[in-house]
Amino acid sequence: xxxxxxxxxxxxxxxxxxxxxxxILNSVELLKKKVSNPEDVTPLLSSIENGTYMAAEIIEDLLxxxxxxxxxxxxxxxxxxxxxxxxxxxxxxxxxxTFNLKLESKFSFVEGRYSDYYRVFMNLIINALEAIKERxxxxxxxxxxxxxxxxxxxxxxxxxxxxxxxxxxxxxxxxVMPYIFNNNFTTKSKRKNCGIGLSIVKKIVDDYGGIIxxxxxxxxxAEFTLKFPAIVNINEEIELKSKxxxxxxxxxxxxxxxxxxxxxxxxxxxxxxxxxxxxxxLNKESLPDLLIIDQxxxxxxxxxxxxxxxxxxxxxxxxxxxxxxSDYADQEINxxxxxxxxxxYNFEEMLNVIKSLIx
Numbered sequence: 001x002x003x004x005x006x007x008x009x010x011x012x013x014x015x016x017x018x019x020x021x022x023x024i025l026n027s028v029e030l031l032k033k034k035v036s037n038p039e040d041v042t043p044l045l046s047s048i049e050n051g052t053y054m055a056a057e058i059i060e061d062l063l064x065x066x067x068x069x070x071x072x073x074x075x076x077x078x079x080x081x082x083x084x085x086x087x088x089x090x091x092x093x094x095x096x097x098t099f100n101l102k103l104e105s106k107f108s109f110v111e112g113r114y115s116d117y118y119r120v121f122m123n124l125i126i127n128a129l130e131a132i133k134e135r136x137x138x139x140x141x142x143x144x145x146x147x148x149x150x151x152x153x154x155x156x157x158x159x160x161x162x163x164x165x166x167x168x169x170x171x172x173x174x175x176v177m178p179y180i181f182n183n184n185f186t187t188k189s190k191r192k193n194c195g196i197g198l199s200i201v202k203k204i205v206d207d208y209g210g211i212i213x214x215x216x217x218x219x220x221x222a223e224f225t226l227k228f229p230a231i232v233n234i235n236e237e238i239e240l241k242s243k244x245x246x247x248x249x250x251x252x253x254x255x256x257x258x259x260x261x262x263x264x265x266x267x268x269x270x271x272x273x274x275x276x277x278x279x280x281x282l283n284k285e286s287l288p289d290l291l292i293i294d295q296x297x298x299x300x301x302x303x304x305x306x307x308x309x310x311x312x313x314x315x316x317x318x319x320x321x322x323x324x325x326s327d328y329a330d331q332e333i334n335x336x337x338x339x340x341x342x343x344x345y346n347f348e349e350m351l352n353v354i355k356s357l358i359x
Contacts, residue, residue, distance in 0.1 A: 131169025
């Protein structure tokens, strides 16, 4: 009992902070759609997004330490992460490095923690920058890939994403190639193109069931190839204009931002500020195609509301949005809803989940 009393305030603070971070991310998403010259502000918006994701996972780590909750993996679009990361790095480079991005247009999601993938690609790009003297080029390719002969099947179905990062720097000496992923290995005192965090990169890739390979020739640059298990994206051709979503969220600004984002993708949107409003809407209007219900709301909270919906025998897919991982530890909650989305959610992830539930 004492443990619960100690962790409750932490959970409450995490919920409030994650609501604020969700507001920031949704605002950034809307800004991207509204600004007339996005290339002028994209690097700054990317920096805001990166910082927000990192802050959210710091909160998640602190909550996990105080309550022993298991850290939840989220769906991540590596294309977006790479674009944001490179935009952020480019601000500091003053045009000295040229980035060539060739990104798969319908790139599949991966599962994991944003900060893990960020560390992997940050380390690899830093290594590439260190390998280039003065000016140079870094190429980044992403693709959806099927297994090839002799390669391990990464997960059921065998589909995965592939990311290649190459540079035209001074390359890696063949004599040290077998050791670059070893713990504590570095050649930084001699040159700066390898040994910076590569053991950490290898560990993270292994933890996610992926693989990493490197090819290099002295003075001809290096190329790192990474593959991760993929989550196939939902068909983009799904007709959205006839679909209606009901959003139940007590925070006015957050509710308005999410509604505006969904409308921009051709959904029809109904809003409610608490559970009682949801029940009234379901009694008065034709049923929506999907419900997005916040966990913590005044008068009638999200779980109580969902239980009443089940009692009404209304068969509509439900997404539970929660500001704290510990809020949905109860297995009963997972049986009541179709999906749980933890704030701050990536709107791209939210959109993909919505499409999967209404398709």
